[in-house]
Amino acid sequence: MIMKYSRFMQGVLLSAVVMAAVSPHTLAAASTQPGDRMDSATLLSASSSAESPAASASSTAALGTAFVQVAAGNYYSVGLRADGSVWTWGRNLLGELGIPDTTAVSSMAAPVRLSTLPPLNSIATDGYGYQLGVARDGTVWEWGSRPGYVRETQVPRALPGLSGISQVTTLQKYSFGLGSDGSVKAWMRDQKRGDSGPPISVNGLKNIVQLQSASDFIYALDSAGSVWRFTVNTSENQLHLSVPVRIQGLPALKQISTQHAYDAYGVDSSGKVWKWSIQASSGTAKLYVKLVSIQPSLQVRNVYASPGYALLVTRQGEVWMYDGKPGGSAIKVKGLQRIASAAAGDTHRLAVDAKGQVYGWGANNWNEVGVPRNTGDGMEYAPVPIQRPITIRINGSLLPASFPAVNKNNSIIVPVKSVAKELGGSLEASSDQAGTTYRLQYGQTTVTFRSGSAEAAIQGRSIALSGPVSMINGAVMVPASLFKQLGCQVDWNPNLAELSIQGK
Template identity: 90%
Template sequence: MDSAARLSVSSSAESPAASASSTAALGTAFVQVAAGNYYSVGLRADGSVWTWGRNLLGELGIPDTTAVSSMVAPVRLNTLPPLNSIATDGYGYQLGVARDGTVWEWGSRPGYVRETQVPRALRGLSGISQVTTLQKYSFGLGSDGSVKAWMKDQKSGDSSQPISVKGLKNIVQLQSASDYICALDSAGSVWRFTVNTSDNQLHFSVPIRIQGLPALKQISTQHAYDAYGVDRSGKVWKWSSIQASSGTEKLYVKPVSIQPSLQVQNVYASIGYMLLVSRQGEVWMYDGKPGRSAVKVKGLQRIVSASAGDTHRLAVDAKGQVYGWGANNWNEVGVARNAGDGMEYAPVPIQRPITIRINGSLLPASFPAVNKNNSIIVPVKSIAKELGGSLEASTTQEGTTYKLQYGQTTVTFRLGSAEAAIQGRSMALSSPVSMINGAVMVPASLFKQLGCQVDWNPNLAELSIQGK
C-alpha cells in the first residue's frame, strides 16, 4: 500500500493563527456580510463574493445547483467582477456594486420555484456607490449623492430604466423596508419616502425630513414603521412614522434615545431585535422592549460590522474574520449543522473560504472546497473536467464505484473509503471520499498522485492545481 502525500492547512511553517493576522493586507479579509433568510453573503477586501446556507429557492445565485438545498461552506461567485458593496432583500435576491460603479444582481427569481438568477449586470446603471433592494424595486446611491430607482419585472426578471428620485441631494446612505426608504444626507438629516407601483410604474411620495433627530452618522430600518440611527456622539435613536391618507408622511412616535449607557458605532435592525456594535468593538443584542436592557454577546471582540437576520446573525472583526450564531438548520451560520437542535448559541468562526485555481484560472465550479480534519477536500468532478479528465459512476450490489480518468491514468474509489486504486495499485488517501452538497469530494493530494502540481497557500487559503 502506497502512502499518499498529504496536503493540509499545516503544510506551511506559518501557523493559521499567525497567517490570519496578514489576511487584511492580502485581501482575504471580509469587509461586509449580509444575513438573509436562512442564507448568508459575504464580501471580501479583494472584491470577491462568497455565499453559503440555504439554496432551496436559488438564493445563492449558483448555476446548476438548485437541486442542492444548501451549501455547508462558503462558495465563491466566480463570474462576478470585484465588488465594493453588497445588499440583499433578505429573501434570496442580492445586488452588488462593482468597482466601476455598475450594478450586478443574483439570487432567487420571483415566480420561478427553485430557479436561480446567476450574476449579471443591470443595464442603464453607472456611477453607483451603494444599493438597497426590496426585489420588486431597488434604489442606487450615485457618487454625486443623488438617488436612482428601478423596477424588476416579476415575470421576465428584467429591470426597468432607472429614474431619479426628486427632492434628495447629498445622500450618503440608503435603507429600505416594506414600501418605504430612508435616506441619510451628509449633514446627518434623515429623509423618508414611500414607493408604490399601482400602474406598473414607479411612484414616490415627496421625501420628508424626520424632525427631532440629532445629526446621525448611520441608519438601519426594521419593518414598515420603525427605523433606527446612531448619532455622532454614539447614542442610538428610534423613530416611527406612517403615511397619512393624504399621501404625506406623519411621525407618530417622536424620536427617542434607547440604551443611552452604550457608546455605539453602528446599529443593525431586524424583526424583533437589533444588534448594537459598540465603539469598543463589542456586540449587544436588544429586543427593543421598554424597561429591558441590551445583552452583551459573549465571545466577540474588536467587531467592526454585523448583520442581523431573522433567525441568525453575522459579525466581522477587525481582522476580517466572520462569526455566526443562531439558527443553523441550513448551514447559514457558516459551519456544518450540528446533530442536535441545529442552533449555534454562541458565535463561531465560519469555515474559511477556499479559492481553487486550475491552470491559473478560477475553477468555474458551484461547489466549495472544504478543510476537513486538517486536509483540503475538493469537488473531484469539477476539477477533473477543467483538467480534461472525467468522472464516471457505476452502481452494483456492493455500492457505487467512481472512476476518475485523467490522461492514460485511471483511479477508482468508493464513498467512505480512505483508499483508492491507481492503475489497480492501492494507495491511502489523507481523508475518506465523501459527498457534500451532492458533490463527490476527494483529498486534493489525489491529483498530485496523478502527476499534477498541487500547491496550497495558507495565507490566501488558495489551492492551485496545474495539469501535467
C-alpha cells in the same frame, strides 16, 4: 411567524443566562451602511504589535482574504472580502446563493465563491434570496432567486443602464442605488421574468450618504444627518415614487437602520442610539416621530435592526442584542471581541471582527451560520467562526464550481467532478449491490474509488489517499493530493487559503 419568533427569542435569552452567550428579515441588516466596510488600516491595526516580521508579512499577504461586509438573509448568508470577492452559504432551496446547478444543492455549510463576479465594493440583499452588488467601476450586479421560478437561480449578471453607483438597497420588487454624487436612482424588477427595468431619478434628494429600505418605504440619510422617507409602488408596470419628506424631530445622525415601514434606528455622532416610530396620523407633507433613546450608557458605532430586536456594535468592538421593546434591555453577546460590523437576520446573525473573521450564531438548520449543523435543535447559541473560505484555481483560473473546497481533518478536499472537468477530465458513477464506484478519467489515466474509502486504484494499482472519499451537499469530495498522484502540480497557500492545481 410570531409564535416561531417568540420561541426563538426564549431560546436566545435562556442561552444568555445559562451559557453567558446569546446566540422576517430586516433590509437594514443587509444593506450597505457607513462603517460596514473595513479598510486596510482597520484590518492591519488588528494585528498585535508583538507579531514577528514573518507573522506580520503573513497578515499583510492575507489582507485580501479578510471579510469587510456580511448580509444575513432568510436562512442564508452573503459575505464580501477585501479583495472584492463574494461568498455565499446556507440555504439554496430557492436558488438564493446564485450558484449554477441549483437543483443539485439545497444548502451549503461552507462559503462558496461566486467566481463570475467582478471585484465588488458593497453588497445588499432583500432577505428573500435576491442580492445586488456594486462593482469597483460603479456598475451594479445581481444574483440569487428568480421570481416566478422554483429552485432556479439567477447567476451573476450586470444590470443595464446603471453606472457611478456607490451603494444599493433592494426589496423584492424594487431596488435603489446611491450615486457617487449623492443622487438616488430607482428601478423595478419584473416579477415574472426577473428582468430589471430602466432606472429613474428620485427627485427631491441630494447629498445622500446612506439608503435603507423596508416594506414599500425608503429611508435616505443625507450628509447633514437628516433622514428622509418616501414610498414606492407600481401600477400598469410603471414605477411610482412619492415626494421625499424629511422626518421631523430627529437629532443629526451618522447611520440608520430600518426595522420595518414605521420603525427605525439611528446612531448620532456621540454614539447614542435612537429608535423612532412614525406617527400614524402624520400626513404626507410632514412626518413626526416618537423618539426613544436606546441603551444610553453605550457608545455605539453602528446599529443593525431586525424584526423584534437590534444588534448594537459599540466603539469598543462589543456586540449587544437589544430586545426591541420600549424601555427594553440589551444583552452583551459573549465570545466576540473587536467587532467592526454585523448583520441581523430573522433567525441568525453574523459579526465581522477587526481582522476580517466572520462569526455566526442563531438558527443553523440550513447551515446559514457557516458551519455544519451540529445540534439536535439546529441552533448555535454562541458565536462560532465560519468555515474558512478556500479559493481554487485550475491552471491559473478560478474554478467555476457550485461546491467549495473544505479543510477536513487538515486535508483539503475538493469537488472532484468540477476539478476534473476544468482539467479536461471526466467523472462517471456506476452502482451495484456493493455501492457506488466512481471512475475518474484524466488523459490516459483511469482512477477508481468508492465513497467512504481512503483507497483508490490508478490503472489498477492501489494507492492510499490522505483522507476518505466523502459526499458533502451532494458533491463527491476527494483529497486534493489525489491530483498530485495523477501528475498535476498541486500547491496550497495557507496564508491566502488558496489551492492551485496545474494540469500536466
